[in-house]
Amino acid sequence: MDGRLVRWFLWVLLFLGLLLVVGLFSLSVGSTGFSMREIFLSLSMEGSVAHSIVFQLRLPRILLGFAVGGALSLAGVILQGLFRNPLVEPYTLGISGGAALGVSLGMVLRLHLVLGLFFLPLSGFLGAVVVIVMVYSLSTKRGVLRIQGLLLTGVMVSFISSSLIMLIMAISRVEDLHSIIFWIMGFLGETDWWMVEVMGAVALAGLVLSYFFALDLNALALGEEQARYLGVEVERSKKLLFLLASVLTGLCVSSAGIIGFVGLVVPHFVRMLVGQDHRILLVASFLCGAGFLVLCDTLARTVIAPMELPVGVITGIVGGVLFIYALTKKQVTLG
Amino acid sequence: MMLEARQLTCGYEDGFFLQGVNLAVARGEFLGIIGPNGSGKTTLVRALARGLKPMEGEVLLEGRDIWRIPLKEFAQRVAVVSQDSQVSYMRVEEYVLLGRIPHYGPFQFLETGRDLEVARRAMELAGVTHLKGRLMDEMSGGERQLVLLARALAQEPELLLMDEPTAHLDIAHQVAVLDLVRRLKEELGLTVVVVLHDLNLASEYSDRVLLMKEGRVRAMGTSHEVIREGLLKEVYGVEVLVQEHPISSRPYVMVISGRGKETVAWDR
Numbered sequence: 392m393d394g395r396l397v398r399w400f401l402w403v404l405l406f407l408g409l410l411l412v413v414g415l416f417s418l419s420v421g422s423t424g425f426s427m428r429e430i431f432l433s434l435s436m437e438g439s440v441a442h443s444i445v446f447q448l449r450l451p452r453i454l455l456g457f458a459v460g461g462a463l464s465l466a467g468v469i470l471q472g473l474f475r476n477p478l479v480e481p482y483t484l485g486i487s488g489g490a491a492l493g494v495s496l497g498m499v500l501r502l503h504l505v506l507g508l509f510f511l512p513l514s515g516f517l518g519a520v521v522v523i524v525m526v527y528s529l530s531t532k533r534g535v536l537r538i539q540g541l542l543l544t545g546v547m548v549s550f551i552s553s554s555l556i557m558l559i560m561a562i563s564r565v566e567d568l569h570s571i572i573f574w575i576m577g578f579l580g581e582t583d584w585w586m587v588e589v590m591g592a593v594a595l596a597g598l599v600l601s602y603f604f605a606l607d608l609n610a611l612a613l614g615e616e617q618a619r620y621l622g623v624e625v626e627r628s629k630k631l632l633f634l635l636a637s638v639l640t641g642l643c644v645s646s647a648g649i650i651g652f653v654g655l656v657v658p659h660f661v662r663m664l665v666g667q668d669h670r671i672l673l674v675a676s677f678l679c680g681a682g683f684l685v686l687c688d689t690l691a692r693t694v695i696a697p698m699e700l701p702v703g704v705i706t707g708i709v710g711g712v713l714f715i716y717a718l719t720k721k722q723v724t725l726g
Numbered sequence: 727m728m729l730e731a732r733q734l735t736c737g738y739e740d741g742f743f744l745q746g747v748n749l750a751v752a753r754g755e756f757l758g759i760i761g762p763n764g765s766g767k768t769t770l771v772r773a774l775a776r777g778l779k780p781m782e783g784e785v786l787l788e789g790r791d792i793w794r795i796p797l798k799e800f801a802q803r804v805a806v807v808s809q810d811s812q813v814s815y816m817r818v819e820e821y822v823l824l825g826r827i828p829h830y831g832p833f834q835f836l837e838t839g840r841d842l843e844v845a846r847r848a849m850e851l852a853g854v855t856h857l858k859g860r861l862m863d864e865m866s867g868g869e870r871q872l873v874l875l876a877r878a879l880a881q882e883p884e885l886l887l888m889d890e891p892t893a894h895l896d897i898a899h900q901v902a903v904l905d906l907v908r909r910l911k912e913e914l915g916l917t918v919v920v921v922l923h924d925l926n927l928a929s930e931y932s933d934r935v936l937l938m939k940e941g942r943v944r945a946m947g948t949s950h951e952v953i954r955e956g957l958l959k960e961v962y963g964v965e966v967l968v969q970e971h972p973i974s975s976r977p978y979v980m981v982i983s984g985r986g987k988e989t990v991a992w993d994r
Contacts, residue, residue, distance in 0.1 A: 619776075619777065620804075624797060666820075670836075
């Protein structure tokens with residue numbers, strides 16, 4: 392069984408390598424292509440065009456993509472383990488709906504013009520927090536968090552908020568409509584360094600925190616009661632894990648819009664590759680999700696260049712097709 | 727006493743209750759719990775396993791209220807094999823290693839050599855070593871039951887609580903599972919509390935038998951004291967013949983066809 396640690400290490404190394412390749416690839420392609428050599432040269436040439444394209448436009452976007460992709464996919468693994476259901480993803484819980492509603496409201500009321508651009512992520516995050524608190528308290532009875540109730544409440548909240556968003560879109564001005572639609576479909580382009588820093592820090596902190604619950608998640612695969620018989624403080628773990636996944640999702644949605652499928656498809660594939668043990672699954676999903684999103688984003692900004700596609704469209708198409716392909720190949724189930 | 731319940735009353739929201747249950751199990755004893763469907767056997771096991779909180783009374787593990795023992799310590803001492811042990815997409819060895827979770831130190835991330843050794847021994851004892859690379863959902867009911875038992879053994883418990891470990895098994899596997907449990911009891915000094923549906927298995931393997939009726943303990947004693955025609959007729963409402971087993975000289979229950987209860991309560 393010592394071989395297992397070696398195997399895990401090799402997986403992490405492989406995924407890190409892939410991440411690096413994806414990152415460099417994404418740095419080099421675009422409306423202006425650069426060779427690796429040009430990228431390295433531009434490193435020292437501050438003020439050059441190459442430098443500003445690579446380091447002020449592409450790098451922050453890539454880093455944000457890594458952070459968002461990693462965090463979404465981490466939230467997906469956590470929730471799938473918690474619900475013992477491979478079809479749960481961060482957005483099933485209505486968090487994205489709440490965030491989208493918050494942003495739409497902010498845009499229609501033009502608050503960002505008054506309060507500054509940072510208001511959009513902020514209103515998104517506030518929307519997410521409202522939904523998290525609501526779903527959480529509706530599903531808690533006598534101090535017990537009811538997992539199935541949580542799922543149903545979340546799905547219903549999603550429906551309600553998407554209806555409200557449609558209502559807002561129906562009565563909003565044309566110029567707002569376009570930005571709402573673009574935001575809802577997910578976009579990594581509008582990046583500030585501070586956003587990258589916050590998102591990156593939160594994503595990494597989430598990964599570290601999730602490791603305190605890796606064994607609890609393994610035990611929860613047997614069901615809540617069985618996990619308790621193994622000495623796991625099930626209620627505490629469930630609540631903290633739900634909060635962790637929610638905060639990660641809320642922050643992702645507020646900084647990059649709604650990017651579907653990353654949190655659903657990536658953990659699924661990673662589980663096929665590395666197995667069910669959350670001690671490897673968490674970090675592997677994080678790394679793969681990061682790479683997958685940046686790859687999709689690179690596609691999004693190159694396929695019809697100089698125009699850009701919303702990255703959520705790409706992740707949806709690529710992820711969905713891969714998922715169906717995988718389902719016809721091999722049945723992976725939880726529980 | 728290893729395990730004791732005093733005036734234990736507990737239940738679910740839908741109104742099913744255990745009432746005033748008293749029992750005591752000595753260290754190294756094999757207690758079989760029997761009773762009709764819906765008499766509260768599973769509820770009793772959950773209450774003893776700390777899966778259900780008492781409304782009145784208490785459950786004591788070596789004199790200490792189980793709800794005051796830290797959860798982790800409790801899991802190091804008591805292992806539970808439930809009826810609905812949900813099986814996931816996991817390899818047998820990984821599954822058995824889950825039994826080591828209660829023994830993890832605060833910042834331990836991987837199994838130690840000792841954890842692996844204990845799990846290996848547990849698989850060996852349960853006779854499932856050859857299955858260790860197989861997936862949990864590829865196995866037959868009998869094999870799975872043995873793996874569940876191996877996981878419980880990996881916890882290195884002093885007390886083993888089992889809820890119908892022989893349900894849905896053929897007689898060969900029923901005997902294999904219970905022989906193993908009895909051997910563990912004898913060799914490791916394990917205390918065992920087992921819910922058994924089959925009266926003859928309960929009679930054959932138990933040191934003492936506890937008979938439940940409508941959420942209460944109707945009788946508790948050796949199989950000769952509990953497995954009796956009159957008592958069984960009263961509790962199960964069916965006429966049976968009890969004779970002596972020719973080899974073990976334990977009571978042996980035979981059904982008589984055509985003498986069933988006219989209306990069986992199908993409530994639970």
